[in-house]
Amino acid sequence: MSLEGRAALVTGGSRGIGRAIALRLAADGAAVAVNYRSRKDEAERTVEEITALGGRAIALQADVSDPDAAQRLVDEAMAGLGGLHILVNNAGVAQDGLIFDQSPEDWWEVLKVNVGGVYHCTRAVAGHFMSQRDGNVINISSVMGEGGWVGQSNYSASKGAVNAFTRAAAVELARFEVRVNAVLAGFTTTDLIGGLLEKDGGKAIKRQLPLREFATPEQVAGAVSFLAGEDSTYITGELLRVDGGWAGQLGLGRAK
Secondary structure, three states: OOOOOOOOEEOOOOOOHHHHHHHHHOEEEEEEEEEOOOOOOHHEEEEEEHHOOOOOOEEEOOOOOHHHHHHHOOOHHHHHHHOOEEEEEEOOOOOOOOOOOOHHHHHHHHHHHHOOOHHHHHHHHHHHHHHHHEEEEEEEEEEHOOOOOOHHHHHHHHHHHHHHHHHHHHHHHHHEEEEEEEEEEEEEEHHHHHHHOOOOOOHHHOOOOOOOOOEOHHHHHHHHHHHOHHHHHOOOEEEEEEOHHHHOOOOOOOOO
């Protein structure tokens, strides 16, 4: 197992992509701290699933949009796992709405969690990673950060900021042998895209995807596993898209 002896913290790890990442890293041999904000039962079920398979995991509560809580989370993860080598900044929220009528509070809440959480946790772990000259930060972003979609101005802005932060942090931390990369998920079967599936089960969107299917959380987790492991040791500052080819096409990619 490529991550044997490594310890990882996954924020927002109780469900969806975060849960899949926690399970995959544990299957690869890592000890995993599963962070949650309010879904304690789901986080504990993820921990139970990991331990039932012979892995080691703990569940830790924290709101990563709060800098003090993020620091406490990192400290508890290091204490509970006996160290820390991998940080996966996955926690995120969506609050869709048109620019014209969305409240400023809803708009900024998405930035506070999606960008603030990445910054707070990265800052909290940076000193430890730099001092041991060994660290790996993987930010879960979105192809929405490189394009636009109706009702997604706050989400797109937040993920665009995460992408830029990833590049800047990678350059800044490289001299300490700390790598920073991002996985840009496309349309993935989680609660975040539930509203897009209500009308036709997502058929209209699937027709716009070259591979004609949504990503699974496990496929996104596979990309995280690659960036966390030994085969990616010369990769930093990279934005790895897992989107079925969606962002690589012009328009809808076909004439009809």
